[in-house]
Amino acid sequence: MSEPRVLLVDDEEEMRHSTAQALGLFGLEVDTFSSAELVLELIGYSFSGVVVSDIRMPGMDGMTLLQRIREVDAEIPVILVTGHGDVQLAVKAMREGVYDFLEKPFTAQHLAAIARRAMDRRSLVLENRRLRAVAGKRDDIEARLPGRTQAMVDLRYRLRAIGATDADTLIIGETGVGKEVVARALHDISARADRPLIAINCAALPENLIESELFGHEAGAFPGALRPRYGKFEHGRGGTILLDEIGSMPFDLQAKFLRVLQERVITRLGSNEPVPLDVRFIATSKVDLEAEVAVGRFRADLLYRLNVATLHVPSLAQRKADIPLLFLQLVREAAARYMRNDIEVPPELMTEIAERSWPGNVRELRNAADRLVLGLDPKPEETSAPAERQRLADKVAAYERGIIASALAAHGGSLRPVYEQLGISRKTLYEKMQRYGLDKKLPVTDGDYAA
Numbered sequence: 001m002s003e004p005r006v007l008l009v010d011d012e013e014e015m016r017h018s019t020a021q022a023l024g025l026f027g028l029e030v031d032t033f034s035s036a037e038l039v040l041e042l043i044g045y046s047f048s049g050v051v052v053s054d055i056r057m058p059g060m061d062g063m064t065l066l067q068r069i070r071e072v073d074a075e076i077p078v079i080l081v082t083g084h085g086d087v088q089l090a091v092k093a094m095r096e097g098v099y100d101f102l103e104k105p106f107t108a109q110h111l112a113a114i115a116r117r118a119m120d121r122r123s124l125v126l127e128n129r130r131l132r133a134v135a136g137k138r139d140d141i142e143a144r145l146p147g148r149t150q151a152m153v154d155l156r157y158r159l160r161a162i163g164a165t166d167a168d169t170l171i172i173g174e175t176g177v178g179k180e181v182v183a184r185a186l187h188d189i190s191a192r193a194d195r196p197l198i199a200i201n202c203a204a205l206p207e208n209l210i211e212s213e214l215f216g217h218e219a220g221a222f223p224g225a226l227r228p229r230y231g232k233f234e235h236g237r238g239g240t241i242l243l244d245e246i247g248s249m250p251f252d253l254q255a256k257f258l259r260v261l262q263e264r265v266i267t268r269l270g271s272n273e274p275v276p277l278d279v280r281f282i283a284t285s286k287v288d289l290e291a292e293v294a295v296g297r298f299r300a301d302l303l304y305r306l307n308v309a310t311l312h313v314p315s316l317a318q319r320k321a322d323i324p325l326l327f328l329q330l331v332r333e334a335a336a337r338y339m340r341n342d343i344e345v346p347p348e349l350m351t352e353i354a355e356r357s358w359p360g361n362v363r364e365l366r367n368a369a370d371r372l373v374l375g376l377d378p379k380p381e382e383t384s385a386p387a388e389r390q391r392l393a394d395k396v397a398a399y400e401r402g403i404i405a406s407a408l409a410a411h412g413g414s415l416r417p418v419y420e421q422l423g424i425s426r427k428t429l430y431e432k433m434q435r436y437g438l439d440k441k442l443p444v445t446d447g448d449y450a451a
C-alpha cells in the first residue's frame, strides 16, 4: 500500500544520483542501488514498482538481473539502459521480456514517462491478481467456516461485509470457537490480503518488553537496545495486525494503543518522531470486555473505539446442529494429516458426539477427531470420567471388603462386635458380606447371621 517506487541500479555513482534526482523532479519515488545483487533482495511477487538498470555493470549485469527478476515474477517491469548502442543486446533484452530499452543519452522526462507507464501496468497486474485471489478466497470462506445453522450463515455474511471495508474489527467468542480462523479469513478477503498478517498474543507478551515489542525502539532507548529495531506494528505495514486476547493488554498500554488506533502513527521507544502506520487492527476476546470495563481492567474509550465492527463467533452450544458435519470434516482433515484413509465414524459414536457438550468448542472437537484417527478414545474427559469413577469404586470396594473381612476374623466371625465397631447396622453388614462373598468363608457364631 506504499507508493510504488523506481529501483534504480547503476554502478556509476554520478549517473545514479543525477538520474534519481531528475526522476524525483518528475514526482517519482526513487531508491538507488550500486549493484544488481542488492536490488534482487528486495524483489518479490508483490513488488509494486519498476526496476531501471544499467546493462553493463561489474558483478551481476543488467541482463542477468532481468532474467533473475523474471524468475521471481515475470510481470515485474524492468527497463534496461545502455550506453553502447548495442543493437544485439537490445534484441536479446526484448526476447528476455524487458519492458523497455533505453539508450544513453536519454532525457529524464523520457525515462520518467516510460517508468510511469510501467508502474501503471504493474498496478493493474497486481489489482487483477488481488481480485482473483479474493474471489477464490470468498468461495473458501464456506469451507473454512462451515455450518448451516443461522448463526454461521450470519457470521459468514457479516464477515464478507466487514471484509470489504478497512475497518478495525473486534471478534468475540468463547475459547476455541475459531476466532483466529475468522480473523485470518477477514484478512484474506480484504484489500490487504497480499500483505502480512502479524499475530500478537497480548496474554503472552512479556510485561517489561511489551512496548518495544509492539512499537520498536531506537538504539540506546534502554540498556541492551544496541541497534534500532522495528516493532511488530511496523512489521505489519500495509497489512493486518491481529491482537489476540486484547483484554489481557496491560492497562497503561491500552491508552497508548488507543492513540495508535486514532492517529495511525507510532512512536518508537527512544524517539520523538511519529511514524505513519498503515495497518488494519483486528482484536479478539473471549472475556466479556464490558465486564472488564466495569471492574476497571479495560478502558471504556478503547472498547468503544474497537466495538464498531464486531463479529460474534457462536459456540458449539449455540449451533449444535452443525456438530455432526463439522466433526466429519475434522475427521477427514485429521485423516489426511495423519495419512490414514480407513477411518469410519460409527453411528453410535456420532450420536454421542452430537449430544455431548463441548466447552472447548471446535478446538476440543478437533482433538476428538484427532484422537479417533489416532485410534484413541475420541471422547476424553466426559466419557472417560465414568471409567475413572468405576476404577475408583472398585478400589473403594476392595478396601472395604478387606476391612470387613479382617474385622470378622478378629471377632471370630461374630457379627455384633463387627457392626458395632464399624458403626453400621446389622443389615448393612449383612448386605456387604453378601456382596463381597464373605458369608460362607468365615466361621459364623451369630445365629442371626446364619439365619
Ligand SMILES: Nc1ncnc2c1ncn2[C@@H]1O[C@H](COP(=O)(O)OP(=O)(O)OP(=O)(O)O)[C@@H](O)[C@H]1O
Residues within 6 Å of the ligand: 144, 145, 146, 173, 174, 175, 176, 177, 178, 179, 180, 181, 182, 244, 284, 286, 362, 363, 366
Ligand atoms: N470452523 C472451523 N473449521 C475447522 N477448524 C476450526 C474451525 N474453527 C476453529 N477451528 C480449529 O479449532 C482450533 C481453535 O481455533 P482458534 O484458535 O481460531 O480459536 P480461538 O477462538 O481463537 O481460540 P482461543 O479463544 O483459545 O484463542 C484451531 O485448531 C482451528 O484450526
